[in-house]
Amino acid sequence: MATRRLGAKKLRVLPGFKLTLGFTLFYLGLIVLIPLSAVFIKTSTLTWAQFSHTVFSPQALAAYRLSFGAAFFAAVVNAIFGLIVAWVLVRYNFLGKKLVDALVDLPFALPTAVAGITLATLYSPNGWIGGLLAPLGIKVAYTQLGIFVALTFIGLPFIVRTVQPVLEDFDPELEDAASSLGANRWQVFWRVIFPTLTPALLTGFALAFARALGEYGSVVFISSNIPMKTQIVPLLIMNELDGFQYAKATALAVVMLVISFLILLAVNVLQWWSNRYNTNNLA
Amino acid sequence: MSAAEKTNVPHRRTEPPFVRWLLIGIALAFIALFLVVPLVSVFAEGLRQGLGFYFQTLRDPLTVSAIKLTLIAAGIAVPLNCIFGVAAAWAIAKFDFRGKNILLTLIDLPFSISPVISGLIYVLVFGAQGWFGSWFSDHNIKIIFAVPGIVLATIFVTFPFVARELIPLMQAQGRTEEEAARVLGASGWQTFWRVTIPNIKWGLLYGVILCNARAMGEFGAVSVVSGHIQGQTNTIPLHVQILYESDNFAGAFAVASLLTFLALVTLVLKTWVEYKHDALRGTAFTPVPIVKNISEKL
Numbered sequence: 001m002a003t004r005r006l007g008a009k010k011l012r013v014l015p016g017f018k019l020t021l022g023f024t025l026f027y028l029g030l031i032v033l034i035p036l037s038a039v040f041i042k043t044s045t046l047t048w049a050q051f052s053h054t055v056f057s058p059q060a061l062a063a064y065r066l067s068f069g070a071a072f073f074a075a076v077v078n079a080i081f082g083l084i085v086a087w088v089l090v091r092y093n094f095l096g097k098k099l100v101d102a103l104v105d106l107p108f109a110l111p112t113a114v115a116g117i118t119l120a121t122l123y124s125p126n127g128w129i130g131g132l133l134a135p136l137g138i139k140v141a142y143t144q145l146g147i148f149v150a151l152t153f154i155g156l157p158f159i160v161r162t163v164q165p166v167l168e169d170f171d172p173e174l175e176d177a178a179s180s181l182g183a184n185r186w187q188v189f190w191r192v193i194f195p196t197l198t199p200a201l202l203t204g205f206a207l208a209f210a211r212a213l214g215e216y217g218s219v220v221f222i223s224s225n226i227p228m229k230t231q232i233v234p235l236l237i238m239n240e241l242d243g244f245q246y247a248k249a250t251a252l253a254v255v256m257l258v259i260s261f262l263i264l265l266a267v268n269v270l271q272w273w274s275n276r277y278n279t280n281n282l283a
Numbered sequence: 284m285s286a287a288e289k290t291n292v293p294h295r296r297t298e299p300p301f302v303r304w305l306l307i308g309i310a311l312a313f314i315a316l317f318l319v320v321p322l323v324s325v326f327a328e329g330l331r332q333g334l335g336f337y338f339q340t341l342r343d344p345l346t347v348s349a350i351k352l353t354l355i356a357a358g359i360a361v362p363l364n365c366i367f368g369v370a371a372a373w374a375i376a377k378f379d380f381r382g383k384n385i386l387l388t389l390i391d392l393p394f395s396i397s398p399v400i401s402g403l404i405y406v407l408v409f410g411a412q413g414w415f416g417s418w419f420s421d422h423n424i425k426i427i428f429a430v431p432g433i434v435l436a437t438i439f440v441t442f443p444f445v446a447r448e449l450i451p452l453m454q455a456q457g458r459t460e461e462e463a464a465r466v467l468g469a470s471g472w473q474t475f476w477r478v479t480i481p482n483i484k485w486g487l488l489y490g491v492i493l494c495n496a497r498a499m500g501e502f503g504a505v506s507v508v509s510g511h512i513q514g515q516t517n518t519i520p521l522h523v524q525i526l527y528e529s530d531n532f533a534g535a536f537a538v539a540s541l542l543t544f545l546a547l548v549t550l551v552l553k554t555w556v557e558y559k560h561d562a563l564r565g566t567a568f569t570p571v572p573i574v575k576n577i578s579e580k581l
Contacts, residue, residue, distance in 0.1 A: 015471035111500025194445035214397025216503035
């Protein structure tokens with residue numbers, strides 16, 4: 001590797017480095033970096049009092065609480081069921097397995113607005129599912145429970161898709177070793193397989209959580225968007241935008257961006273951890 | 284795993300049948316509840332007022348203009364992001380330079396940003412009170428609440444798709460084939476078209492399929508910059524919203540069924556490309572940072 005790198009540098013037989021890197025940086029700057037910097041520059045023109053008045057208002061605090069709470073519970077549910085789906089897809093054979101495998105990506109492929117109106121209709125008191133729950137006194141659409149349902153839907157693929165490859169690569173000889181040393185099936189799973197899956201599971205969890213925090217399209221229809229009750233942060237930002245309160249919307253956006261970047265950082269650390277974990281296993 | 288290996292340890296690598304069927308049952312119930320039922324209900328609700336109403340909604344001039352605008356936005360965003368993806372992958376995979384990891388993280392950035400904020404940033408730059416807003420309005424160019432804003436927002440949300448498929452692929456393929464072609468006398472373009480493109484064609488197609496699905500379906504970001512002018516700045520997802528909010532539920536679901544059909548076609552094409560090129564499996568949509576996918580090779 002080292003010698004080839006050295007050789008490539010000396011020779012530079014391949015053309016186009018300046019052209020492609022130049023275009024990449026130009027396009028990245030134009031489409032992503034300059035517009036994104038506008039959020040921070042616009043916010044820096046606010047005084048601290050103006051900023052804190054917006055981002056710590058009771059309405060904003062209630063929105064953070066709901067956003068974090070609903071995203072967290074949706075990610076927990078997805079972690080549990082996503083692990084089971086991934087396990088079943090890797091380990092067992094059953095009719096329609098390939099179809100289920102392909103279908104898992106539906107929440108990524110289906111436009112969020114479609115998911116939104118569909119879930120709102122299904123879970124409304126006279127919808128297919130809402131109609132079954134209404135006699136039990138459970139209201140889903142237009143409540144916080146509805147937001148949780150929408151966020152569970154959009155987060156579904158993340159854990160399946162992060163756990164699946166790790167489970168496929170798992171060396172079955174480790175299981176044989178454990179069971180020949182007397183571990184029962186549950187012990188093999190809990191003490192041998194599960195620890196290997198943990199970094200992937202946490203990565204999937206963080207990705208699903210991050211996606212749910214920013215989600216707008218699938219929630220806007222199933223939420224009644226009542227401040228303090230069923231308003232998540234993206235809906236609050238949208239409300240401020242509709243009222244042309246750009247400074248307020250931007251201040252809230254900065255808070256959300258900082259939180260997303262922190263989650264991104266956490267995902268990077270988790271990936272590094274899982275890489276190290278896998279190398280240790282091989283050694 | 285060979286058959287002999289399997290028979291050596293008949294019971295230990297799997298669970299008792301009862302547990303197996305229970306887990307399969309739970310998984311299928313979860314998938315049915317969250318994926319199959321919503322999928323079926325889109326078409327059922329769309330056809331609720333009959334086939335006549337369904338096709339009448341799809342032929343409505345406002346629906347047609349929404350379809351046209353969506354095709355324009357995707358038709359601009361996908362090729363641009365494709366060129367960007369190839370250029371970025373060429374620079375990153377074929378050359379050594381400092382700051383690669385930072386560049387990779389920045390390319391992935393649009394994935395971790397809320398759609399609402401993705402729209403907001405363009406309002407801040409091009410809106411009436413934005414940085415360049417007054418310059419553009421002096422020259423009679425409308426960006427926000429007009430088609431250019433919709434195109435920009437679409438480019439932003441689909442920015443990483445092609446790049447993040449091609450970078451790991453080209454990184455894994457290395458540089459030797461291109462270097463050999465050059466040494467044998469091929470020009471730069473010949474090398475690119477005859478060696479690189481055949482090598483990356485499946486990855487490129489994969490990225491385009493995913494990029495296009497998101498471009499045609501984007502809602503939040505486009506909603507912020509659109510202004511919702513029927514017949515002018517309405518894309519298909521925004522048209523669905525307008526129909527739904529005006530209580531024309533069957534109409535909203537009829538138009539939504541178009542997007543659902545697009546999603547199903549995307550899944551079929553995606554599965555087909557994965558079948559053709561196994562290395563791509565599992566890379567779709569999942570925003571695991573590309574930095575880490577290729578970190579060992581850097």
